Amino acid sequence: MNKGFTLVELILVIVILGIVSVGTVQYLSFGAQIYADSSERDEVVSQARFLLTRLSKELRHATPGSVRLSCTNQPGDLCISSQCLEFVPFSSSTIYTNNLPMDTTQSGVMTVVDAKQSPNVNDWASIYALTADDVFDLTQGKRRRITQVIEGTATTEPDQWQVELGFSASSPAKRVYVLSSSGPVSFCLEDKKIYRYQGYGFSSTQPVPNTANHTLNGVQGQFLAQFIQNALAINPVFKYESASLTRNSIVNLQIEMGFSGSDSVSFNHEIHLPNVP
Numbered sequence: 001m002n003k004g005f006t007l008v009e010l011i012l013v014i015v016i017l018g019i020v021s022v023g024t025v026q027y028l029s030f031g032a033q034i035y036a037d038s039s040e041r042d043e044v045v046s047q048a049r050f051l052l053t054r055l056s057k058e059l060r061h062a063t064p065g066s067v068r069l070s071c072t073n074q075p076g077d078l079c080i081s082s083q084c085l086e087f088v089p090f091s092s093s094t095i096y097t098n099n100l101p102m103d104t105t106q107s108g109v110m111t112v113v114d115a116k117q118s119p120n121v122n123d124w125a126s127i128y129a130l131t132a133d134d135v136f137d138l139t140q141g142k143r144r145r146i147t148q149v150i151e152g153t154a155t156t157e158p159d160q161w162q163v164e165l166g167f168s169a170s171s172p173a174k175r176v177y178v179l180s181s182s183g184p185v186s187f188c189l190e191d192k193k194i195y196r197y198q199g200y201g202f203s204s205t206q207p208v209p210n211t212a213n214h215t216l217n218g219v220q221g222q223f224l225a226q227f228i229q230n231a232l233a234i235n236p237v238f239k240y241e242s243a244s245l246t247r248n249s250i251v252n253l254q255i256e257m258g259f260s261g262s263d264s265v266s267f268n269h270e271i272h273l274p275n276v277p
Contacts, residue, residue: 040259041263041265043259044227044257044259044265045265047225047227047257048225048255048257048265048267050224051194052267052269054196054224055187055251055253055271056271058087058089058185059087059251059273060271060273060274060275061089061180061275062090062275063087063088063089063126063129063135063177064126064130064177064243064249064273064277065129065131065132065134065135065277066086066087066129066135066184067085067086067087067132067240067273068085068086068087069083069084069085069086069206069238069240070082070085070086070188070206070208071083071236072236072239072240073232073233073234073236078233079233079236080232080233081190081211081232082188082189082190082208082209082232083188083189083232083238084186084187084189084206084208084238085188085251086185086186086187086206087184088126088135088136088179088180088183089179089182089185090126090178090179090180091119091123091178091179092117092118092119093115093176093177093178093275094113094115094116094175094178095112095113095173095174095176096112096113096174096176097112097113097158097174098110098111100127100167100170101163101167102168102170103166104141104166104167105165106165107162107163107165107166108165108166109160109161109163110160110161110163110176111159111160112158112159112176113158114158114159115159115178117178118149118159119146119149119161120146120149121146121149122145122146122147123146124143124144124146124178124179125143125161125163125176125177125178125179126142126143126176126177126178127144127167127169127171127175127176127177127277128142128170128171128172128277129143129177129277130277131242133204136184136202136203136204136206137204140168141165141166141167141168141169142167142169144163144166144167145163146161146162146164146178147163147164149161149162175276175277177275182198183198183199183200184198184200184201185197185198186200186207186209186216187224187238188208188209188216189228189230189232189237190211191211192226192227192228192229193224193225193226194223194224194225194228194237195209195221195223195224196221196222196224197209197216197219197221197222198219199219200216200217200218200219201217203217225257227257227259228255228257229256229258229264230254230255235254237253237255238251238252238253239251239252239253240252243273243276248272248274248275248276249272249273250270250272251270252269252271253267253268253270253271254266254268255267255269
């Protein structure tokens with residue numbers, strides 16, 4: 001007697017194999033999707049950690065009063081397509097010991113305690129800057145170019161710095177900051193990405209980047225992070241609170257980073273600026 005499969009049995013086997021195959025594929029796809037989501041989430045968290053660490057480290061060396069924002073969402077100052085945080089790092093600080101040259105029409109000499117890092121000729125000195133205008137706008141008389149450095153020795157007076165013009169105000173604590181020779185630094189949010197700019201020079205009005213090619217005054221930006229989902233008109237990334245009698249200046253970072261289409265994670269981080277004028 002011949003034995004074999006009937007057509008019904010063959011169809012049943014095909015259907016069962018199809019169901020098993022579909023289930024297996026869905027199971028593997030689900031596992032792969034979980035892995036992909038986890039990897040993307042890890043990347044988002046790593047980028048956020050790197051960005052917060054980088055900003056915290058650099059802002060600790062911000063010259064007092066030098067922080068400013070390109071937009072704040074105050075009336076008439078709405079953030080639309082980009083937002084920049086700008087500040088001027090300092091390379092060293094010290095105190096001056098003699099009467100500060102205060103004639104803003106001619107050069108003068110100031111005597112300072114040995115700085116940890118002596119300035120170079122053409123570096124900038126900043127004294128008692130309370131606002132960003134005091135640092136960026138030369139007409140305020142609180143940022144002056146150093147034209148000569150006479151280093152003291154063990155048997156002579158402390159260091160002497162000659163400045164191009166006298167200062168318009170003195171520091172109650174006699175502090176002087178030597179600004180970094182590389183100039184201001186900007187962190188800018190553009191097209192859901194954050195870029196860092198440096199080497200573009202001082203400007204009394206805050207420059208904004210060209211979002212088409214990510215340049216600022218001709219300087220190419222350094223890419224730092226992506227996936228930024230902030231709606232700038234409602235939730236700007238950078239907020240700044242100037243110093244008061246009870247606390248130092250504060251930069252607040254509110255970053256919303258998206259992944260997997262609709263999921264997002266939010267970071268709220270405060271950076272306290274320890275330096276005072």
